[in-house]
Each structure stands twice: as C-alpha cells, then as structure tokens.
Amino acid sequence: MPDWCPECNAMLIEGTEVCPRCGAQLAESGEETDFSRSDIAWFSAYTIAIVLIPLIIGIGVALLCLLVFFGRS
Numbered sequence: 001m002p003d004w005c006p007e008c009n010a011m012l013i014e015g016t017e018v019c020p021r022c023g024a025q026l027a028e029s030g031e032e033t034d035f036s037r038s039d040i041a042w043f044s045a046y047t048i049a050i051v052l053i054p055l056i057i058g059i060g061v062a063l064l065c066l067l068v069f070f071g072r073s
C-alpha cells in the first residue's frame with residue numbers, strides 16, 4: 001500500500017518519515033490508527049475500573065458502617 005505526502009501528494013515508499021520531494025514530516029498512519037484504537041479500548045476499561053473499584057469499596061464500607069451502627073443500638 002503506497003503512502004502519499006499530505007503536503008505535495010508525492011508517492012512515498014512505505015515507512016518514509018520525511019517526504020523526499022517537499023521535506024514534510026510524515027507520521028506513520030497505518031499502524032498508529034490500529035494501535036490508538038486498542039489504546040482507547042484499554043483506556044476506557046481502565047477508566048471504568050478506576051471509577052468502579054473505589055465506588056464498590058465505598059459502598060462496602062458504608063454498608064459495614066451501617067451494620068455496625070444498627071448492630072449497636
């Protein structure tokens with residue numbers, strides 16, 4: 001699959017970082033999109049875990065406090 005320079009539309013060899021025609025800095029697009037997609041999935045999974053784990057611990061602690069409070073009276 002050939003790459004095309006976004007600045008001057010020159011055809012580029014795969015893996016080229018700098019355009020030989022206009023010297024534009026090029027990002028390797030193909031692999032990065034797949035990587036960032038799985039990265040977003042992992043990020044959302046971590047976000048859910050980071051939000052849910054303290055919430056579950058908080059609810060557990062609150063329930064324990066209620067049990068202790070009502071157990072005493």
Ligand SMILES: [Zn+2]
Nearest residue numbers: 005008019022
């Ligand atoms: Zn170029």
